[in-house]
Amino acid sequence: MLITHYAVAQRQGQRQYQDALLHGTYPYLPVLDQILSYSEITSSVSLGTMDIPLSRIVGTKTEDRANAFASNFMPLLPEQSEFAAKWSLLYNYQVKEGIQDPIVAFEYMNQFYVQEGNKRVSVLKFLGAYSIRGQVTRLIPKRTEEKENKLYFEFLDFNRVSGNCEVWFSRLGSYRRLLKLMGKGPDEVWDEEERLFFRSAFGRFEKAFHMAHGERLELTPSDAFLVYVEIYGYRQICGQTEKEMYAALQKIWSEIRLAERGRQVELVTDPEAAKELSRPSILNWFIPAGLLEPDTLKAAFISTKTPETSSWTYAHEL
Structure with missing residues (x-):
């Protein structure tokens, strides 16, 4: 029996x-109209036609078709339905010619x-696919003291100068x-070339991150x-391929895990500070080693020679 592409997509939806x-968790597509019933919108802005990253498309505007898809946008309706026939026609059209008509979408948060x-x-x-063309209307919520709201307004400032909507941080100030x-x-507005370079670099990194199963991290x-x-420098990574980024990620995975736990890495150059770090804490008398984790990971470089007698030490003191 021939397994159609729709059947494969349907199985992904069923899983x-x-x-x-x-x-x-809710098994269908989130519905914006329902979300907005609990939110206060202060204004709406037309963003015109733009490339929408498919990873940022999470739901549907109304509930009419919400139950036809699982939360990953894969179809759920029977293979013999009219819906399945239309889905298959779109699939064939995309493979042969490519879908050109823009969708209509709303951006919220x-x-x-x-x-x-x-x-x-x-x-x-x-x-x-990475993105789809769409006519977008942005819905701007009322400012609040909630973290997600503050993150969104920080994003709006970034989006205003960069035109980028792929980047979404979970920490304020990022x-x-x-x-x-x-x-x-x-407030420095990026030119078109800078936007393309950044989007390309971030897109390659995102793929490398998923290759490393980064979605398992918080x-x-x-x-x-x-x-x-922060570790490799922006100029250097712009020239890296996806495979090079993946290899480089493996080398700094411990730093990525530290970031997941909200830690900071401090470089200690003062010998006296290094001695202070090495002193045993009174808590060690009561708590076995390994059970007490510091909020901040600190590291110190210890050299056997002085900068005056060793070129290696001198170079690392610069």
Whole structure:
């Protein structure tokens, strides 16, 4: 029996559906209209037609078709349905010619919800495409003291100068930190070439991060990217291939894990400070070694020779 592409996609949807039920989460597409019933929108802005990263498309605008898809946008309806026939036609069209018509979507909190074109999104997600063209309206919520709200307004500032919507951090202050590492001011508008270079570099890193099973961590790819840029430097990574990034990620995986736990790495250059770190704590008398983890990981370099007598030591003191 010939297994159709729709049947394969449907199985992916069914697995996602069962997994959601197993973990007690909503098994269908999130519905923006329902989300907005608990939110206060202060304004809406038309963003025109743009490339929408498929990873940022998470739901549908209305509940009309929500139950036709699992939460990963894979179809759930029977293979003999009219819905399945239309999905298959779109699949064939995409493979042969490519879908050109833009979808209609709303952006809320840097996530996109589809009003027209759910099946197109489903097909392209199934094929592993990176983005889809869409006419987008941004819905801006009222400012609050909630962390997610503050993160969103930090994103809006970043998006205003970069035009980028792929990057989404989980920690406040990360956007400004990234701009500083790139040598850019918070109000410095990027030109088109800079936007393309950044998007390409981040896209390669995101793939390398998933190759390393980064989705198992409690970090967004952007959080890990920030650590990566801090260690290797932005200019260097722009020239790296996806495979080179993957290899480089393996070397700093411990730093990525530290970032996951919200730790900081401090470089200690003062010998007296290093001695202070090595002194046993009174807590060690009561708590066995290994059970007490510091909030901050600190490291010290110890050299056998002075900078005056060793060129190696001198170079590392610079």
